Amino acid sequence: MKTTLELVHDLQALLSGPEKWTQGSYARNVSGEKVQIDDPQAVCFCLTGAFQYLSSGEAYRWLYNLASELADAPNGYLVVWNDTPGRTFTDIQSLMAKMEELAKLEAA
Numbered sequence: 001m002k003t004t005l006e007l008v009h010d011l012q013a014l015l016s017g018p019e020k021w022t023q024g025s026y027a028r029n030v031s032g033e034k035v036q037i038d039d040p041q042a043v044c045f046c047l048t049g050a051f052q053y054l055s056s057g058e059a060y061r062w063l064y065n066l067a068s069e070l071a072d073a074p075n076g077y078l079v080v081w082n083d084t085p086g087r088t089f090t091d092i093q094s095l096m097a098k099m100e101e102l103a104k105l106e107a108a
Contacts, residue, residue, distance in 0.1 A: 002055075005103040007063060010054050012096050018089035020044045023082060026052065046082045047092065063099075070098045 002010070015021050025034040026049030027042035035042050037053045045053055051063045064078060073081035081087070 002059065003103075003107060004059075004062060005100070005107045007055055007059055008096065008100045008103045011050055011063065012100070014045065014050050014054060015047075015092060015096065021089050021092055022046050022049075023087065025049070046079065047095075048079050048082065066099055066102065067095060070102075071095050 020043065022028045022044045023046060025046065027035050027037045027039065027045050029035045029039070029041040030043050037045065037049045042053075047067060048064065051060055051067070055063060065076075067073075068076045068078045068081070071078065071081045082092075
């Protein structure tokens, strides 16, 4: 099983640029059409879709709960936070950096 720090690094790699992040769908293909997260044509993900793509079970819950808490997601719904109008990829990067900091502290 991967460490939490490895999972966060996987997340940062998956969402490594604004073209790899989306809103309004868990995943999209190169044409911007909604696809399932496990579709081989999926090229971009929302945060929740990225968590589901990368992990399951306890690891998924850890990523989701940590991100929801750090983002102060409305009622714990990270999807709502991700899809809020005006949300930017810079916000996503900032959240992932905070997650990385906490994962490093946990690993120490």
